[in-house]
Amino acid sequence: MFAIVLGMLIVVFGVLFLRLHAFLALFFATLVVAAATSAHSVSESVLLHCTAQVDSISGQQLNLSEVGKDLGAQPGAYYLVGDVAAIAKSTPPLVWIERFEITDDSTTAFFAEELPAAASLTGARLIPHDEYQYAVRLAKTSPINRVANALGETFGKIGLLIAMASIIGQCLLASGAAERIVQGIRQAMGEKWTALAFVVSSFVLAIPVFFDTVFFLMLPLAQAMARKTGRDYLKYVMSIIVGGSLAHSLVPPTPGPLFVATELNVSIGAMAIGGIGVGIWGVIAGYFYMLWANRRWQIPLRLDPPEAAPHESANLDQQRESQLPSFGFSILPVVVPIFLLGMKTVSQTWLSGFDAPWMPFWNSTISFFGDKNIAISLGAVLALLTLLGKPQMTWAGLSKSVQKALSEGGVVVLITCAGGAFGEMIRQTNVGATIAHSLPASVGGTGLLITAFLVTVIIRVIQGSATVAMIAAIGIVVPVATQIGLPFHPVYLALAIGCGSKPLPWMNDSGFWVISRMSGFTEQETLKTFSVLLTIMGVVSFLATLVCAVCFPFV
Structure with missing residues (x-):
C-alpha cells in the first residue's frame, strides 16, 4: 500500500x-x-484467481476449496505449492489431473497415480502449470522490464485506435466536415433551437475530436449568434460544454473511455452505447441548468467584434459554405465506426442464439468489420476521403494533415x-x-x-x-x-x-x-x-x- x-x-x-x-x-x-x-x-497478483486450496488428499483424488474463478478446471499439468512465498526458490511437485468433479458445495480433482507421501501436502494450493511458470518468470523480472512490458501491452491494446481517432479528428477539422456537421444540425433544428443544435453538434464532434478542439471550433459560432441576437452569450457557450464534455469521458475512441473499457475487457461498442445511454441524462440535466444560469446571470460578450463589414462577412461565409463537403459525407467518419461497433455488440448480445442459415456468414462478417481496430480504421479512411475531396487539396497537403x-x-x-x-x-x-x-x-x-x-x-x-x-x-x-x-x-x-x-x-x-x-x-x-x-x-x-x-x- x-x-x-x-x-x-x-x-x-x-x-x-x-x-x-x-x-x-x-x-x-x-x-x-x-x-x-x-x-x-x-x-500473488498473477495467481490470485487461478488456484484452489487442497483440503485433503485421499488415494488418487484431491478435495478442493476456495476454487478461483479463473482456475479453468480443465485436465492437464498442475503444481502442488506448499509455500507460495517461496514460489521462485524451489520446484514443487507436478501432478497430472485427469478430470474434475464439481458440485454445488465441493470440487474434487482426480489424477492417474497416487502421490508419494512426501508430496501429500494438505493445505497446499493447486496451480495450473502455465500460470505457475508465468508467475515465476514475472517475479524474477526486473522492475524496468516489467514496466516496459506493460507499456508495450497497453500500446498493443489501444495504440492503433488512438492513432486512427486522431486522423479522423484532424481530417474532419481540415476538410471543413466538422463545420458542416454543426451547420447541418443547426439548419435542421432551426434558429430558435440554436443552443440545442450546439449541444447535439458538440456531442457528435467530441466522439472523435478532443473537447478543447471542439470548443475552439464552435466558440466563433456561439459568439456570432450572441452578436446577432444581442443576448444569451452564456447560453450559447454553455451549450457547447454541455454536449462535448460528457462525450469526452464516456464515449470512445477518446483516450479516457477507450482506456478504461480496454482495461475492464469491455467492448468498444458496449462502452459507446452505454456512454451515450447514461450521458444523455447528464446532458439533459446540464441543458436545464444552462437555461437557468442564462436567466440568472447575463454575461456579455466582452471580446471585440471582427473588423470586416457585415456584407463582406456574409459573402465570405457563403463562399466558404459552398466549399464544404455535404452533411451526409461529413458525418460518415463518425457514424460508420459507431454503427459497426454497435452492431457487433448487438449481435453478440442478442443474436448469439439465433439459428438461421445466413447466421455463420453474418457472424464472420460483423466480427471482422465490427472489430474495434477495423471499425475505427474505416472511419479514418472515410475522413481522409473528406479531406481529399476538398478543393485544391493535394497529396502533399493530405500528408501534412496526417502527420499533424x-x-x-x-x-x-x-x-x-x-x-x-x-x-x-x-x-x-x-x-x-x-x-x-x-x-x-x-x-x-x-x-x-x-x-x-x-x-x-x-x-x-x-x-x-x-x-x-x-x-x-x-x-x-x-x-x-x-x-x-x-x-x-x-x-x-x-x-x-x-x-x-x-x-x-x-x-x-x-x-x-x-x-x-x-x-x-x-x-x-x-x-x-x-x-x-x-x-x-x-x-x-x-x-x-x-x-x-x-x-x-x-x-
Missing part, C-alpha cells in the same frame, strides 16, 4: 507543482511502484500507455486483495460503483486532468473489482469512472482556463457556470449508471 500511495503522490505532485508532462509523472511513478513491489506480491494528426496522437498514446503501465504495476502489488478484505461485506455491486466514482472524483480534484484521473482510478478499482466480483456488466464500472472524471473542475484543470480565457469569462463566472455545470452532469450521469446497473445488469 505504501508503494501505491507514493506513486499517487508522485503523479499529483509532478503534474500539479512541478508542472511535469503527464507522461513523465506517470512513468516515474510507475518505476517507483514497480521497484517497491516484492516478488511475492508480483506472483499522428504527432498529436503520439503524445496521447505515450500518456495512455504510461497510465496503463502504472495501473499494471499497481495490480502487481496485489492491492486488490488487501483493499477487498478491508472493505465491509456490504461493499459490492452498487457499493463498488460508488467507490469507483468517488475515487475518480478525488483524483480529478487533486490533479485536474479528467483523462489522468480515469487512468489512475482504473489501476486502483480493477483489482478490487476482480477480487469482489461484479453482479452486473463491467461496462457500468467503466461508466462510473467516466462520470467521476467530470465533477468539480477548478483552477488546476487546463479546460477551466481554456473556457475562461477563450470565452472572456472571469474566474468567478467560470466557477459558477462551467464548474457547477460539469459537476451536475457528472453526478446525474452517475445516478443514471446506478439505476441501469440495478435494473438492467446484463450479467
Whole structure:
C-alpha cells in the first residue's frame, strides 16, 4: 500500500507543482511502484484467481476449496505449492489431473497415480502449470522490464485506435466536415433551437475530436449568434460544454473511455452505447441548468467584434459554405465506426442464439468489420476521403494533415500507455486483495460503483486532468473489482469512472482556463457556470449508471 500511495503522490505532485508532462509523472511513478513491489506480491497478483486450496488428499483424488474463478478446471499439468512465498526458490511437485468433479458445495480433482507421501501436502494450493511458470518468470523480472512490458501491452491494446481517432479528428477539422456537421444540425433544428443544435453538434464532434478542439471550433459560432441576437452569450457557450464534455469521458475512441473499457475487457461498442445511454441524462440535466444560469446571470460578450463589414462577412461565409463537403459525407467518419461497433455488440448480445442459415456468414462478417481496430480504421479512411475531396487539396497537403494528426496522437498514446503501465504495476502489488478484505461485506455491486466514482472524483480534484484521473482510478478499482466480483456488466464500472472524471473542475484543470480565457469569462463566472455545470452532469450521469446497473445488469 505504501508503494501505491507514493506513486499517487508522485503523479499529483509532478503534474500539479512541478508542472511535469503527464507522461513523465506517470512513468516515474510507475518505476517507483514497480521497484517497491516484492516478488511475492508480483506472483500473488498473477495467481490470485487461478488456484484452489487442497483440503485433503485421499488415494488418487484431491478435495478442493476456495476454487478461483479463473482456475479453468480443465485436465492437464498442475503444481502442488506448499509455500507460495517461496514460489521462485524451489520446484514443487507436478501432478497430472485427469478430470474434475464439481458440485454445488465441493470440487474434487482426480489424477492417474497416487502421490508419494512426501508430496501429500494438505493445505497446499493447486496451480495450473502455465500460470505457475508465468508467475515465476514475472517475479524474477526486473522492475524496468516489467514496466516496459506493460507499456508495450497497453500500446498493443489501444495504440492503433488512438492513432486512427486522431486522423479522423484532424481530417474532419481540415476538410471543413466538422463545420458542416454543426451547420447541418443547426439548419435542421432551426434558429430558435440554436443552443440545442450546439449541444447535439458538440456531442457528435467530441466522439472523435478532443473537447478543447471542439470548443475552439464552435466558440466563433456561439459568439456570432450572441452578436446577432444581442443576448444569451452564456447560453450559447454553455451549450457547447454541455454536449462535448460528457462525450469526452464516456464515449470512445477518446483516450479516457477507450482506456478504461480496454482495461475492464469491455467492448468498444458496449462502452459507446452505454456512454451515450447514461450521458444523455447528464446532458439533459446540464441543458436545464444552462437555461437557468442564462436567466440568472447575463454575461456579455466582452471580446471585440471582427473588423470586416457585415456584407463582406456574409459573402465570405457563403463562399466558404459552398466549399464544404455535404452533411451526409461529413458525418460518415463518425457514424460508420459507431454503427459497426454497435452492431457487433448487438449481435453478440442478442443474436448469439439465433439459428438461421445466413447466421455463420453474418457472424464472420460483423466480427471482422465490427472489430474495434477495423471499425475505427474505416472511419479514418472515410475522413481522409473528406479531406481529399476538398478543393485544391493535394497529396502533399493530405500528408501534412496526417502527420499533424499522428504527432498529436503520439503524445496521447505515450500518456495512455504510461497510465496503463502504472495501473499494471499497481495490480502487481496485489492491492486488490488487501483493499477487498478491508472493505465491509456490504461493499459490492452498487457499493463498488460508488467507490469507483468517488475515487475518480478525488483524483480529478487533486490533479485536474479528467483523462489522468480515469487512468489512475482504473489501476486502483480493477483489482478490487476482480477480487469482489461484479453482479452486473463491467461496462457500468467503466461508466462510473467516466462520470467521476467530470465533477468539480477548478483552477488546476487546463479546460477551466481554456473556457475562461477563450470565452472572456472571469474566474468567478467560470466557477459558477462551467464548474457547477460539469459537476451536475457528472453526478446525474452517475445516478443514471446506478439505476441501469440495478435494473438492467446484463450479467
